Amino acid sequence: MSALAIDIGGTFTDIVLYDETTGRFAAHKELTTPADPASGVVAGIQHLFAREGTDVSGVTRVVHATTLFTNALIERRGAATGLITTAGFRDTLEIGHERKYELYDLHLPLPQPLVRRALRLEASERLAPDGTVEIPLDAASVLAAADALVAQGVESVALCFLHAYANPAHEQEAARLIAERHPGLILSLSSEVAPQIREFDRSSTTVANAYVKPLAEKYLNRLSGDLARLGISAPLFMMLSNGGLTHVDEAKRVPVQLLESGPAAGALSATFFGGRSDCRDLLAFDLGGTTAKLALVNDGEPLVVHRFEAGRERRFTAGSGLPLSISTIELIEIGAGGGSIAAHDALGLLKVGPRSASSVPGPACYARGGTEPTVTDGNLLLGYLDAETFAGGTMRLSTEAAERAVGRLAEEAGLSLPAVAGGIHAVVNETMAAAARVHVAEQGHDPRDFALLVTGGGGPLHGCDLARRLGISRVICPPGAGVASALGLLLAPARVDRVATVARRLEGLDWTWLEGAYARLEQEARAVIAATLGDAADITIRRAADLRFVGQGYELITEMPAGPYGEGTGGAIREAFLAGYERVFSRRPAVGAVEIINIRVAATGGAAGNRLDPAVPRTASGDPRTGTRRVRFGASEHMAPVLDRRRLAAGTQIAGPAIIEEAMSTLLIPPAAHATVEASGNIDILLGQPAARAAEQHEHA
Structure with a gap:
């Protein structure tokens, strides 16, 4: 029995074959093929199985993570997308939160909506906040909007009606009407994608889902077909941003949940390998060819949050991107990697990244047409890399090409080649350290209290210097570090997160009603996990809620008792909320009514195979x-x-x-x-x- 893990990054596609009986694993790095990602996957699988002499019929499960959908969102390469919304709310995507992320910047760049105004149309309908109908849905207006969008070449439509989280009936009826008139049109309903309050966030999330949904369907259909043609009949599971797995049909339905799938796998891998060194407080650092990822693991668990920003105008500034209401492992991505390009700015200072040579053409030393100096070129000239054995010997690096590329930069600066190569290494490390300091501080921690666990093709190469800059004294490097994110895919349980807005005060709450609301979410989540792992799956349910004092504008996510709920539940919930409030804000208000805004369910099922236990040599022969x-x-x-x-x-x-x-x-x-x-x-x-x-x-x- 073998498991196959596939992790597509910006530069390399990692393929790992893991024998669940012996613990032995084999890996291969294939250059990512951005124009056709599936072809790189197929080439990598063929190379790995031919090298290992292994029969594909022994594969019992395939687990996959990809940055394809994230990149499509950031680079604006998604489908032609339209929006149909309640009359009067056409400009929600541009109005946003009516808040500047940099108060005094008069030339502030704002994230552009994924749907231009001409493709944002309105329908006559309106619901009240409690879901009651104020204006009935006008079918003619829905069909007129759909016809106009199709005439303009739209292939995917987001339906976002006001207060649809409280009553999905209007969105469901509009979807039925549109599907009958235009059966080939791909639809995303806000009541299914993000059924919770806050109009802008809900609209932004649903539009993002619609924007990548055709791409997801096309890619996953293609990949499933390619795997079948290779003779792999095992089920295909997709990694979610929350660190869990789901089946392909669910991934096609809500692909926005996959945006951070690769980085999430890296955090799971770091948690596992850190535990093997008896270390539960970690900074998980993964450096690939295009980006670096950093996640905080506290007391053996990575932090899961329920809001994410994509495509930030300013990488480290909250509020400068597109808000998405999805569950994701909390991490930061830094525009630094092996392919990051070094150049002098207008002041003559050396800068590295965020521009990347990616896999096409790649760093100059790849000898594939790249001419600009990159981090990998600098590392080769510093003696850190072996030109003959790079990436497992799958490619030979050109020292001459690296010297030419870095040499031009050295000539501009009037410095020696080694000095500039060392400068590239130092600058990219300081860039990553600066981002890490901010991220860890925002979580209320000191980096010196953590160990740094390094993964990715470049993590072990840069990790010790990064740790020194952060004041960290301990660095852990696991076996197979270059493909650790792919190994992390094999650790993931099936997971489903569900949310619903209830907006009720804690005092006087009907506990039978609340128990029923949670039970409905749990039933939905169990159905998805059963479809992923089978009806015999062992499922664990965790409840949470978004609580706040009445009058506040934002909530604190609080763990809830397991249930069933009764009259004695309110005191325990209030105390849990107050304890969390004190932990975050260092005080407890003397008085204040508490209200529940959203209820949340996280359902997890046992991993789809045996536990990961990679084999490592207990003894070794030969001179190392x-x-x-x-x-x-x-x-x-x-x-x-x-x-x-x-x-x-x-x-x-x-x-x-x-x-x-x-x-x-x-x-x-x-x-x-x-x-x-x-x-x-x-x-x-x-x-x-x-x-x-x-x-x-x-x-x-």
Whole structure:
């Protein structure tokens, strides 16, 4: 029995084949094919199975994550999309929150709506906040709007009627009418995609779903067909942004839930491997070819939030993007990766990213047509990478091409080639450190209280210097770090999040009614998990609610008792809310009525296969040292030993500087650092003074 994991990134597509009986896994990195992502997946699978001599008939499940839909949203490459909304609300997408994310910027760039005004049309209807009908739905106005949109070439339509979260009847009837008139039109209903209050957020989420839905259907149909033609008949599961899995039909229905699927898998992987080193407080750092991702894992769990911003005008500024009401693992993405392009700005200062050479044409050293200097080019010139064994030996890097690209930058600055290569490495690391400091501080934490767990093709290469800049003394590098996000896909349980707006005061609440509202959400969630894992799935339900003091504008998500609810429930809920309020704001108001705005259900089912337990060598044969390489750290050069990770037995001690190579990544251990190979296969690195003390203890042992 084998599981196949597929993770499509901006530069590489990672394919992992995991034997669930032996724990052995094999991996392959294929350059991503942006114009046709499925072709890169097929090529990677064929290469991996041919190399391993494995029969595809042994695959029992396929788990997939992709940045395809996120990139389509950011790069505005989605479908021609229209919006039909309640008369008078055509401009909701542009009015937004009527709030500037930078108060004093007179030239503030605002995110442009995914649907231009000419394709935002109105229907005559209106519901009250409690769902009662104020103006009946006018069928003629709905059909006239649909006809006008189809005439303008629209292939996907979002239906967002006022207060549809309280009563979906008008949206459902409009969808029926449109489907009869235009059966090929793809529809997204706000009452199904984001059934909760706040008109702008609900409209933005539904429009985003409509924008990527045709792309999702086309891609997933194509991929399913390609897998079948390869002889893989196993079910295909899709990773969700919340760290769970779902079946393909649900992914096609609400593809907006998949936007952060790849980064979510990385956070799950970091949580798993951190636990094997008995470390529950982690910063999960994943550096790929195009972006870097950072997630905070606190007490063994990544944080799940229920709001996300896509396509920010300013990457680190909240409010500058398109708000999406989806459940996602809390993380930040930084425009820094192996393909990030280095250049001088107008002041002559060196900047790295966010522009990326991506996989086409790729860094100059790939020798595929790229000419601009990138992070990977700099790393090659610093001695950090082996030109012959890069990406598991699937491509040979060109040192000459890297020298030409970085050399032009050095000539502009009047500096030496090594100095500029070192500058590229330092600048990209500081860019990532600056973003990490802000993200961790916003969560109310100090980065020095965490260990840094590094994954991705570039994470182990940059992790120790990033940790030093953050004041972190411990770095953990798991086995298979270069494909850890793909491995994380195999850890994910099936998960469904459901939400509904109730808007009731806690005092005097009908508890039987509330229990029924939760039961309906749970029934919906159970049905999706049963469709994913089968009727025998072991399902766990967690309840939560968005609570606030009456008169406040925003809510605090609070864990709720399991139920069933009765008259004694109110006190426990209020106390849980007050405790959470005090934790966030450091005070409890003396008085104040509390109201429940939204109720939430998170249903999880056991992973679709055996537990992940990757095999690692307990003992190793042969000399792990394969040679030495001249490497540069800052202004100094060192001759560093190059070690083969496969030959490092548990208990091996390594003093920096050293380079540890495995098929899909390279771990760079700086001077004054000390590393230990753990029985779990993780490499645990101590930096600075802690490293010196550990080395001294080892010498006296």
